[in-house]
Amino acid sequence: MTRTKTTAVFNTTGAVKTVLAVAVVVVGLVVTADRIVATSTGGSDIEVGAGGANNSKVSQPVQTATVITADDRPDVFNRAAAARDALGFPVGARRTGKHVRDSYRPTDYDEVEEVDGAGQTLALTQFDPAGRLISAVRFDLPSASSPKVGMDAATKSATRGISASGVAVAGQYRADANPVLDGWDVHWDRSQDGYKVRGDETRVHVWPDGRIQSVAHVEHQLAAAPGQCLGIDDAKKVVTGQFDRWFAGRGSGYEVQQMNLEWVAPNAAFDAAKLSAPPAPYRLAWVANVKPSGVAADYVSLVTLYVDAGDGTVLGGDVVE
Numbered sequence: 001m002t003r004t005k006t007t008a009v010f011n012t013t014g015a016v017k018t019v020l021a022v023a024v025v026v027v028g029l030v031v032t033a034d035r036i037v038a039t040s041t042g043g044s045d046i047e048v049g050a051g052g053a054n055n056s057k058v059s060q061p062v063q064t065a066t067v068i069t070a071d072d073r074p075d076v077f078n079r080a081a082a083a084r085d086a087l088g089f090p091v092g093a094r095r096t097g098k099h100v101r102d103s104y105r106p107t108d109y110d111e112v113e114e115v116d117g118a119g120q121t122l123a124l125t126q127f128d129p130a131g132r133l134i135s136a137v138r139f140d141l142p143s144a145s146s147p148k149v150g151m152d153a154a155t156k157s158a159t160r161g162i163s164a165s166g167v168a169v170a171g172q173y174r175a176d177a178n179p180v181l182d183g184w185d186v187h188w189d190r191s192q193d194g195y196k197v198r199g200d201e202t203r204v205h206v207w208p209d210g211r212i213q214s215v216a217h218v219e220h221q222l223a224a225a226p227g228q229c230l231g232i233d234d235a236k237k238v239v240t241g242q243f244d245r246w247f248a249g250r251g252s253g254y255e256v257q258q259m260n261l262e263w264v265a266p267n268a269a270f271d272a273a274k275l276s277a278p279p280a281p282y283r284l285a286w287v288a289n290v291k292p293s294g295v296a297a298d299y300v301s302l303v304t305l306y307v308d309a310g311d312g313t314v315l316g317g318d319v320v321e
Contacts, residue, residue, distance in 0.1 A: 080112035086164035137214040146209035158186040158204040223281040226310030235286035252296035267316035
């Protein structure tokens with residue numbers, strides 16, 4: 001991890017709302033879009049834009065599901081049975097399956113449920129198009145009278161279970177007690193070429209008795225690493241140049257608190273024209289955390305900027321109000 005500190009202050013006054021407030025609005029639109037997708041049930045059009053400045057119609061993302069059976073997709077059902085047994089999940093009286101297409105992410109996955117005689121779902125597993133496990137969960141409850149195991153035993157259980165189910169993990173794990181669900185959360189962060197993949201991880205929840213309750217595996221496609229990486233000093237010049245333009249003449253300053261190389265998802269945080277763009281492969285980038293001061297601090301507490309490690313372009317970022 002590389003830490004760097006750069007401070008710049010502009011003494012002129014002015015309303016900062018026209019600077020980072022624009023980024024905040026854009027981020028708000030992205031969040032709103034996510035919420036719309038979560039509740040959407042049809043393919044109607046929605047209007048995306050702020051204040052009428054950029055109102056363009058985009059097709060509302062939808063999720064569709066197609067029933068699959070063990071006869072037409074034996075590979076999926078065999079894979080689900082193997083993962084179920086590897087994780088120690090309950091076996092149902094029957095199994096149901098479906099293929100899901102999510103047009104927002106966009107992604108496809110196959111899902112198999114273990115169903116009991118009363119029609120209640122006991123467990124489910126999900127697989128990506130390559131057949132890799134991406135999610136698994138059991139819905140029964142642990143017995144209160146079962147003996148409890150320690151954190152080390154729970155971690156070994158998690159490691160054995162995901163390894164047997166075909167999920168590959170590497171590097172140091174972290175285990176934490178879960179005060180809400182009880183038991184432990186064991187997770188591995190993903191890295192590539194020695195750099196963290198932002199948001200990618202494998203997380204396992206283990207019951208107090210040592211049995212696995214759920215598995216979540218998040219892994220995104222990565223672009224090719226640049227042949228030559230931009231140095232931290234050159235990357236910092238891109239960051240300070242961007243903030244100098246945003247804050248000049250507006251009574252605000254900033255401090256570059258930290259810069260790390262990470263794999264990140266390009267996004268529309270600072271470019272509303274990219275709101276309707278499909279998700280792109282993750283890119284290696286300098287991730288700069290910048291703390292505003294002065295008037296800007298009244299609206300934004302932290303800005304994260306992604307600078308492409310290859311060509312130095314701004315790939316997006318995040319804003320914390």
